Amino acid sequence: MPSQFTNEEAALMADQHFFLAKAQIMAKVRRLLAATHTGLKEEVRSASLVTPPDFDPTAYHFVKGEHLESFPYQYLDFPKHFHDSNAFAFRTLFWWGHHLVCALILEGEGIKQHKARLTDRFH
Numbered sequence: 001m002p003s004q005f006t007n008e009e010a011a012l013m014a015d016q017h018f019f020l021a022k023a024q025i026m027a028k029v030r031r032l033l034a035a036t037h038t039g040l041k042e043e044v045r046s047a048s049l050v051t052p053p054d055f056d057p058t059a060y061h062f063v064k065g066e067h068l069e070s071f072p073y074q075y076l077d078f079p080k081h082f083h084d085s086n087a088f089a090f091r092t093l094f095w096w097g098h099h100l101v102c103a104l105i106l107e108g109e110g111i112k113q114h115k116a117r118l119t120d121r122f123h
Contacts, residue, residue, distance in 0.1 A: 049079070
């Protein structure tokens with residue numbers, strides 16, 4: 001009976017080094033996200049934000065997963081507010097094999113107000 005695995009797949013299955021290195025890298029990414037959280041807390045503390053009702057300026061969320069389109073990822077949402085159809089969050093995302101990206105997520109009531117405040121700050 002022929003093998004179900006190619007030689008390359010068999011070699012990868014025997015390679016312990018990759019997963020040890022991946023674990024170390026993901027721990028470093030988590031520490032960088034924690035440091036980002038610390039820095040953003042200082043920024044948010046001194047900023048005047050137009051926020052949705054029931055916004056909690058201390059709410060945050062760290063997420064770690066393995067399958068964002070088949071690749072591992074970690075992200076920090078801070079500040080974070082997801083309620084009903086309203087979203088007000090700043091996401092810092094590390095996506096293995098792709099990129100590190102920061103995104104402002106604004107949806108729902110008051111979106112025009114948030115967009116106007118952002119665009120008014122740029123000339």
